[in-house]
Every structure is written in structure tokens, then in C-alpha cells.
Amino acid sequence: MDAMPALPPIPAASFASDNAAGVAPQVMDALVAANTGPALAYGDDRWTAEAVDQLRDLFGSPVEVVWCWGGTGANVVGLATLLQGWQSVIATDTAHIVVDEAGAPVRFSGSTITTVPHVDGKLTIDAVAPFLDWRGSEHHVQPRVLSISQVTEMGTRYTTDELGELGAFARAHDLLLHVDGARIANAVAAAGGDIRSMIVDTGVDVLTFGLTKNGAMYGEAVVFLRPELAAHAAHVRKQAGQLPSKARFVAAQASALLADGLWLANARHANEMAVLLATLVADIPGVEVPVAPEANAVFARIPWDRFAELRAWSFFWEWDPADSLVRWMTSFTTTEDDVRTFAAGVRAILEAEPVEPVEPAGAA
Ligand SMILES: Cc1ncc(COP(=O)(O)O)c(C=O)c1O
Numbered sequence: 001m002d003a004m005p006a007l008p009p010i011p012a013a014s015f016a017s018d019n020a021a022g023v024a025p026q027v028m029d030a031l032v033a034a035n036t037g038p039a040l041a042y043g044d045d046r047w048t049a050e051a052v053d054q055l056r057d058l059f060g061s062p063v064e065v066v067w068c069w070g071g072t073g074a075n076v077v078g079l080a081t082l083l084q085g086w087q088s089v090i091a092t093d094t095a096h097i098v099v100d101e102a103g104a105p106v107r108f109s110g111s112t113i114t115t116v117p118h119v120d121g122k123l124t125i126d127a128v129a130p131f132l133d134w135r136g137s138e139h140h141v142q143p144r145v146l147s148i149s150q151v152t153e154m155g156t157r158y159t160t161d162e163l164g165e166l167g168a169f170a171r172a173h174d175l176l177l178h179v180d181g182a183r184i185a186n187a188v189a190a191a192g193g194d195i196r197s198m199i200v201d202t203g204v205d206v207l208t209f210g211l212t213k214n215g216a217m218y219g220e221a222v223v224f225l226r227p228e229l230a231a232h233a234a235h236v237r238k239q240a241g242q243l244p245s246k247a248r249f250v251a252a253q254a255s256a257l258l259a260d261g262l263w264l265a266n267a268r269h270a271n272e273m274a275v276l277l278a279t280l281v282a283d284i285p286g287v288e289v290p291v292a293p294e295a296n297a298v299f300a301r302i303p304w305d306r307f308a309e310l311r312a313w314s315f316f317w318e319w320d321p322a323d324s325l326v327r328w329m330t331s332f333t334t335t336e337d338d339v340r341t342f343a344a345g346v347r348a349i350l351e352a353e354p355v356e357p358v359e360p361a362g363a364a
Contacts, residue, residue, distance in 0.1 A: 007313050008345035013331070013338035015277075016316045018183070018296060021331035024215030024266060030256035031217065034248050043067065043247040051251035054258040055209070055223060060196055064230035066222040066237055067250045071182045072101045073242040074208040074220040076108045079145060080240065081224075081233040082176050082206060085110035087144035089178070090128050092118035094153045096180055108240050112141045120291075121154025122162065123147075125169050132173055145176045150198075151183040155297035155327070157190055160198055167203025176229070177203060182210040182220070185267035186295035193264050205229055211254055215266045215332050219250035266332035270296035273330035273339050280343035286350050298328040303350065310349055314342060 014020035039045040052065045068074040075097050079089055089105070091098055093115040097105045106113055116127035123146060134140035146166060151157050158166075170177040179199065181187070184207065188195045199207055206229060209221040222237075224230035237243050244250050257263040274293040278300075281287050286303040302310065304324040310316075319325040330339070 034252035121152030163202035189267035
């Protein structure tokens with residue numbers, strides 16, 4: 001029997017998701033350091049107070065902060081705090097709250113998500129405007145919140161001008177602007193590091209400030225830029241099961257990431273690795289990167305008949321099979337060597353004859 005051709009070395013990092021990365025060492029140290037003696041539960045502790053102060057310094061305003069276990073939970077708490085059952089949130093058809101949260105925001109807010117087509121992953125005023133005609137009709141849900149993701153699910157990033165236009169539109173029409181910032185650090189790092197001009201000056205009302213993809217073990221913060229909007233947030237969080245009792249351990253992680261700009265350094269590194277990957281795969285025969293990475297994702301078209309083989313070698317997710325599109329994600333743990341190994345492997349596999357792939361056990 002002929003020997004199978006040797007596959008290229010498998011990179012140590014996973015390009016499947018930034019959630020596949022572990023925990024930043026500084027965060028792990030902070031968890032250990034917070035594990036000293038007792039502390040009152042539910043956020044009545046010095047770590048929580050310190051992390052809230054850090055966020056207030058970062059935003060330059062007296063934001064209200066509600067810590068949650070995870071990203072879906074943070075979106076649920078942010079949105080359900082803002083919405084009544086007869087109101088609606090308008091989001092793109094690709095939004096995480098629409099596609100990947102099993103209906104949780106709808107269930108917990110009791111409201112409706114109206115989905116509209118995206119343009120490069122983004123919500124546009126043109127798509128939203130027609131729904132304002134529903135205002136005042138008792139037969140229609142009443143638009144109340146625009147929800148966007150920064151970075152978007154398509155790996156793109158709203159410019160500050162685009163955010164400013166959405167914020168102004170929201171204010172002019174008595175709408176609130178919610179940002180799912182699971183990757184807000186990547187967006188801010190890519191835009192030069194100034195979160196105030198991106199989020200405060202543009203009129204964002206509520207932001208999920210993502211920690212997990214940036215190096216935390218778990219936990220996200222819901223940041224209410226207008227504190228009065230947070231009036232019922234604590235009760236919503238409790239009902240949604242998002243109140244961590246040993247809250248100090250979420251806050252300690254946030255503090256470690258916020259200290260000395262670690263959150264931006266981690267995100268910047270992830271973004272740089274995505275740019276390097278896009279550059280290295282660009283001239284592989286059959287591979288096309290339709291859009292230059294704007295944060296820490298590379299979306300690439302590949303010869304679809306080789307998808308299974310590539311994925312069996314180093315697991316990653318398909319994005320849109322109809323368009324032969326896959327998503328490769330980088331994180332704060334991805335090294336330059338990982339990127340070079342991955343790109344070399346993709347090249348070697350695509351330049352070789354196809355072989356029958358064997359799915360690795362437990363790939364998902
Ligand atoms: C855009 C976006 N929002 C929110 C989340 C948070 O999801 P989780 O509930 O898995 O932490 C993710 C995670 O993949 C995401 O990509």
C-alpha cells in the first residue's frame with residue numbers, strides 16, 4: 001500500500017476561534033491574587049470597585065457597569081434592561097444576537113428582534129428607516145434599540161464616522177444604540193486605541209465590553225454610558241442568571257486586562273497576526289482573501305473540494321459554503337510561528353494531490 005503523503009506540521013494555535021485561546025497569564029495571576037481570604041459576594045468587594053473605577057477612567061465618564069458571566073448573558077442583560085415587550089431591537093441578519101444566542105435576547109426581553117440585511121456585516125440607516133413608519137401603530141412592534149456588533153460578525157469594523165451617524169440617527173428618532181462589543185478591544189486597537197471617540201463621542205448608549213476573547217477566562221461587562229438607563233439592570237441580571245456570586249473573580253480579570261493597556265496590547269497582537277496571515281495566504285493558488293482583515297479575522301475563499309482535507313489537518317469553521325468562504329481567527333496567543341506554520345500547511349495541502357480526509361476526534 002502506498003504511504004500517505006506526510007501532512008505539514010500542525011500549528012500549535014487554533015485558527016477556529018479566538019475563544020479557543022486560553023487565558024492571559026496576567027489574568028491567571030490576577031485570579032490567583034484575588035483568591036486571598038473572604039470577600040463579600042455579588043460585587044460588594046474591592047476588586048469590583050477597582051474594576052468599575054478603571055472602566056470609568058477609560059470612558060472618562062460615570063458609566064454604570066454590570067458584570068456578567070458571558071457574552072450572550074451580557075447582551076441579554078443590556079437589551080432586556082432597555083426594552084419593553086411591545087418594543088423591538090433592529091439588528092442585521094448576521095448579528096450574534098440573531099443567529100447565535102438561541103433566542104435568548106428575545107426570550108428575556110420579551111421583545112422582538114427585527115432583522116434587516118447587512119452591508120459588509122453592518123447595520124445601515126437605510127435598512128432601519130422604513131421601520132420608523134411603524135411608530136404609533138398599535139399593530140406593530142415599536143422600534144426602540146439599534147443593536148450592532150463592533151467588530152461585526154463579518155470581521156469588519158464600523159468607522160467612527162459610521163458610528164457617529166448611527167448614534168445621531170438614534171438620538172434624532174428616540175432610539176437607543178446598543179453595541180455588542182465581544183471584540184471591542186480588537187476594534188479599538190485597530191482604530192488607534194481611543195475608545196472614547198469610538199463609543200462615548202458617537203452616542204453609544206449600552207456596550208457589551210468583551211473580556212473573554214481578549215484574555216479572560218470568563219466574564220463580560222455591560223457598560224451603560226448613560227447611567228439612568230441602568231436603573232433596572234441589576235434585577236434583569238439576577239433574573240437572567242448572570243449575577244456571579246464570587247464577583248471578585250470577574251472583576252479581577254477585568255482589572256488585569258485594563259491595567260497598563262493589556263487589553264489593547266492583546267487585541268493589537270491578534271489583529272497583527274490576522275494581517276500577517278492574510279498576507280501569507282494571499283498568493284496560494286486557489287485562495288482568495290476578498291477583504292483585508294479589519295480586526296482579528298481572515299475570511300478566505302478556498303477551493304471547496306479541499307475544505308474537508310484542510311479542516312481535518314487544522315480545524316476551522318466554514319463560514320459560507322455557498323461562497324466557498326471560511327473564517328480563520330487569530331487571538332492574543334497566536335504566534336508569528338503559528339501563522340507561518342498554518343499558512344505553509346494550507347499552501348502544502350492545496351499544492352498537493354487531494355487525499356481522503358479523516359476528521360480528527362473531538363474537532364468541534
Ligand atoms: C459577536 C459576538 N457576540 C457575543 C459573543 C459572546 O458569546 P458567548 O455567550 O459565547 O460568550 C460572541 C462569541 O462568539 C460573538 O462573536
